[in-house]
Amino acid sequence: MIKDADGIRFFTKNGFDWTTKYRALEDESAALEAESFIIEGETIVTNEAGLSDFHALRSAITRRPQDLYLVAFDLLHLNGHDLRDMALKDRREILQALIPVGGRIQFSEAMPGTGDAVYHLACEAGLEGIVSKRLDSVYRSGSTMNWRKIKCYVEKEMDIIGVKRETGKPAMVLMADQGRYMGGAFVTFKADKRQALWDRVQSKAGAPPPKGLATEKAEWLKPGLVGRVKFLKGEAKLRHASLKDFREEY
Structure with a gap:
C-alpha cells in the first residue's frame, strides 16, 4: 500500500x-x-x-x-x-x-514463543501457515533467509487412479478420495522405489478414463493401488502435493 x-x-x-x-x-x-x-x-x-x-x-x-x-x-x-x-x-x-x-x-x-510452537498452533488452527522475519534484519527485496513463509501440510492415503509421465516434465500420480478426484501429486522417489511404483502401475494399467476426466492426458489405472500423499492443509483439491509412499490394497 x-x-x-x-x-x-x-x-x-x-x-x-x-x-x-x-x-x-x-x-x-x-x-x-x-x-x-x-x-x-x-x-x-x-x-x-x-x-x-x-x-x-x-x-x-x-x-x-x-x-x-x-x-x-x-x-x-x-x-x-x-x-x-x-x-x-x-x-x-x-x-x-x-x-x-x-x-x-x-x-x-x-506471536510469542518458539518457531516450532507457533507453527504447530497455526496448523492446528487450520491456518495456511506462518510468516517469520528476523527482528534485527534490514529490508531487502527478493528471496532471503531473513524472511520465511512456512506452510502447513497434512498426509492422507488416497487411491491412485492414474499417472502422468511426459518427457521433460516431473512425473505425477493422479489421486481420488472416496471416488472424488483430488488432483495430482509429484513423484520424487529415488530410482529403485520409483521403478517399483512403475511396476505396480503397469500391472494396473488399462482402465477407462473416469467420468469427467477423458481429456486428461494420463494412463488410467484399475482399482487397488493406494498412495500416501502430503499436501497443503485445508485445501479442497491437492496443492503442492507429493507422493510419500504407496501400497497395493487387496
Whole structure:
C-alpha cells in the first residue's frame, strides 16, 4: 500500500495495481496520519471463528469488499524517509504507532514463543501457515533467509487412479478420495522405489478414463493401488502435493 502525491494505491507482490479492487480500504488508508508511506501487508477476510479464510478471499474481493481487512506487517517509507536500513523491530514499532486500533487496517501482532510452537498452533488452527522475519534484519527485496513463509501440510492415503509421465516434465500420480478426484501429486522417489511404483502401475494399467476426466492426458489405472500423499492443509483439491509412499490394497 502506497500513499504519495498521487493518492492511495494498492499493489500486489507481483506489481499489479489492484487499487480499484480495494476501494473499501481506501478511506481508512487515507486517514492514517502521515503525508506519505509504503506499507507492506496482506489482504484477508475472516471466517465465523475470526480466522483468516484464504478460500473466501477471492469472492470477498469481487462481491463483499466491505469485509476485507488489510493486515500491515512492515513499513518501508514514511514521510519521505527510507526506513529499509532500519532493523525490522524498529520499523514495526513505528508502524504500530501509525495504525489506529479497531479499524479494517490492522497491525500484525507477533506471536510469542518458539518457531516450532507457533507453527504447530497455526496448523492446528487450520491456518495456511506462518510468516517469520528476523527482528534485527534490514529490508531487502527478493528471496532471503531473513524472511520465511512456512506452510502447513497434512498426509492422507488416497487411491491412485492414474499417472502422468511426459518427457521433460516431473512425473505425477493422479489421486481420488472416496471416488472424488483430488488432483495430482509429484513423484520424487529415488530410482529403485520409483521403478517399483512403475511396476505396480503397469500391472494396473488399462482402465477407462473416469467420468469427467477423458481429456486428461494420463494412463488410467484399475482399482487397488493406494498412495500416501502430503499436501497443503485445508485445501479442497491437492496443492503442492507429493507422493510419500504407496501400497497395493487387496
